Amino acid sequence: MSWIEENYEKAALGGAVAILAGVAALSFIGKDDVSAKALSFDRNDDPSVEALAEVSSVLESRSAPAQIREKIVSGREVDLFVGQALYVKEGQSTAVDLYDSENVHQGIANAWWRKYGIDPGYVNSADRDYDKDGFTNREEFVAKTNPADSSAYPNPIAKLEPQGVEVFKMQMRWSIFNADQITLYYQDTKKRRFNERVSVGDAFFARDEEGIKGRFTLVGKVEDQAGPGGRVQDGYEIKDNTPRYKGEDREKFTVWRRGDKPGGFTEVQDLSVEFRLKALDKDNESFIVSEFETFSLPYDQNATERPYRVESIDPRGDQYIITVSYSEEGVKTSKEFIVSK
Template identity: 25%
Template sequence: MDYLKANYERLLLILAALFLLGAAFFAVTGMQECRTTFVSPAQAGRGAAFAPNESLAALKSESAKLAEPGEFTWDAADGSLFVSRVYLLRDGELVDIFESNTQLYPGVPNEWILQHELDYADRDLMMKDADADAFTNEEEFRAGSNPRDPESKPPLWSKLRLASYEKIPFRIKFMGAPSSKPWDLPEGSKSFPADTLFAIANPTDSNEPTQFLKIGDKIKGTELKIIEAIPKMTKNRIGADIDVSELVVQDLGTSDKIVLTAEKEVDSPYSYAIFNYAVTGEDIRVEKGKTFPLPPGRDSYKLIDADATGAVIESVSVPGERHTVPPASAQTAPAPESLPSP
């Protein structure tokens, strides 16, 4: 007993140490039991990669577009997000102008109308002038020009229509050289003798006397002067000689030359055509063989011929380029056409 009293504190330390050792022992054995009871899941091995989720990828792509509105485009054919697609009633049928094969204006693709942002709801659209350049939308379509750009338009000559034409009778007819027939001249002769007289008649007035003139003389009642005579002949169907000599006369006012053939009437070089010009609304009177400008451009054309079916004009800037101008009197005037170079 005396020993316990003397070593009381030491005994408490020993007991405390034993308690701690026991607690540590129970803690270790408890951890071992937990490991056996709760088994850790197996770690996934590095096998094949997961297949990409296409739906997720598409969602991310659309989200990126919404995040960058500057790069987002909207197709007009898709219509509006908040308004239904536009349908037009044509001949009792609803027409979707974006997808239907029905043309709102026969002969004109719907795509052309949409491309140029024209008012497709207007039934008279093709007869309107969207850019105020004096050409209808239909004319712009036919020419392949832009109906929204005043600088892009069909050629100006296509706005011409032949209002009328006048063939002035030619008041002279070469009757040959009475005293010197070509078969009486030496073979191979290229000219008549200097003193040869040539007969000039007026086919429009039988009462006017025939004139007998030499080279260098002026024909009375005209501004024409004889400058050359060429002997020529041919055979008719029965083999008889025919005089086809030529007399060259010159207009003293214009310097134009006219060739007259013996015993033949020729068209007057003084024929005229009057054109209606829709661009300016004016009438243009043109003499056959003369040139005329078409404002507001710099194009000029030469009148080649005119009759009841139309007029033929030739470009001055592009020699040989000819066009046919239809008559204005036709109920449905044919479209102006270009002619091949002669």
């Protein structure tokens, strides 16, 4: 905008002041010199008057709507507001056309960027996360989800990461009390230690301990079987009544007369894994899932639908191999995770 446009009122005022000054001068001169009455002001040489006329013309032209001519490119009608090519491939001067040029990013069709209105002009556009849901544009392209909608995203299991495995150890051994009962001795990693007299067919332990009361049932005696180290000995079969163990090999186990742990104990373990979901704004939250337990993603302990299941937590050397099963497009599949001990 010019100085004249910005100071239109000032310019007009200046012109008026100049005219008044001239009239005042005429009146003053007229008092002392009669010949002054012959002076004429038919021509006004004040430049502000001409400037005002130009300002008025400019303002009038500015009020008219802009006329943008149509341009046809490859049969498409395009409105151009810039004269500089928006995208130019490195080392070339020809502008990139998202309709006709080769794919801007390898493996992702140019039409995909146009469809969702995402800028492909960054070197790392494929690795950016447009809708901030934790999944990159390329991951959304592969999964055929909407990269501009945070409520539409690939299977979250792709962003699931194990943080560690928790091991809860329980050790038991027994001794004969009488023909119908045995005494079971118990200790665990929570430093609970006690013993209890148990009859075949009864649930135990009767103690009001969290996770212990009534958890096990004494099924019956096992005689002259190969126990730890191949040693032939007697034992008692025990059933674990924890719901998630039902139907699993872990549901039943044998407590031998002489187990392989110090003091002759036989050991059983509860395994669980701590997970963290690196997406969907859950990066700072972790949750724990036990072996054979089902869960949802994002994790919700009250969820009615739990499509994921920890099938196994298998110790191998200095690592744990965690297998999680789930269904994808109606087909049951699984994914393995590795975490150090």
